[in-house]
Amino acid sequence: MREFATGITVLTTGGEFAHGMTANAFSSVSLDPPLVMCCVARTAVMHSAITGAGHFAVSILGADQESTARYFADRRRPRGPGQFTGVDWRPGPHTGAPLLGGASAWLECRLTHAHEGGDHTIFVGEVLAAGAAPGAGPLLFFGGGYRRVAPVTGGARA
Numbered sequence: 001m002r003e004f005a006t007g008i009t010v011l012t013t014g015g016e017f018a019h020g021m022t023a024n025a026f027s028s029v030s031l032d033p034p035l036v037m038c039c040v041a042r043t044a045v046m047h048s049a050i051t052g053a054g055h056f057a058v059s060i061l062g063a064d065q066e067s068t069a070r071y072f073a074d075r076r077r078p079r080g081p082g083q084f085t086g087v088d089w090r091p092g093p094h095t096g097a098p099l100l101g102g103a104s105a106w107l108e109c110r111l112t113h114a115h116e117g118g119d120h121t122i123f124v125g126e127v128l129a130a131g132a133a134p135g136a137g138p139l140l141f142f143g144g145g146y147r148r149v150a151p152v153t154g155g156a157r158a
Contacts, residue, residue: 009058053097
């Protein structure tokens with residue numbers, strides 16, 4: 001799977017279940033109703049956070065947010081609300097889950113379904129609100145490392 005380029009997100013929950021986690025197993029599921037999915041290992045703190053909160057937020061990271069991705073992937077960071085100290089974020093208007101500043105897009109979701117998928121759970125969420133800050137360009141993960149997309153210049157597009 002290292003040959004499949006994916007976008008990088010940070011999943012978050014707020015309140016008593018405050019937690020954040022870098023994830024690249026995220027995708028759109030449906031436009032009507034608007035549904036997205038994320039896959040989380042059943043052993044991850046985020047698994048119990050999403051299950052307990054009944055909602056989650058997604059911050060889709062921009063090209064300049066590799067340090068944010070690395071921070072929320074580091075298991076040594078503080079647990080609970082302390083992990084957001086010093087991080088640029090604001091509470092989501094519907095769930096209160098942290099939405100990270102500088103993200104190219106964000107979504108707030110209400111958990112609607114949870115499906116077993118091997119050692120992970122596939123969480124499906126209905127999108128309650130979303131926003132975007134176009135122009136940042138995406139942060140990708142490919143070949144075991146973070147990557148950025150070079151802008152297309154001149155020539156024909158396929």
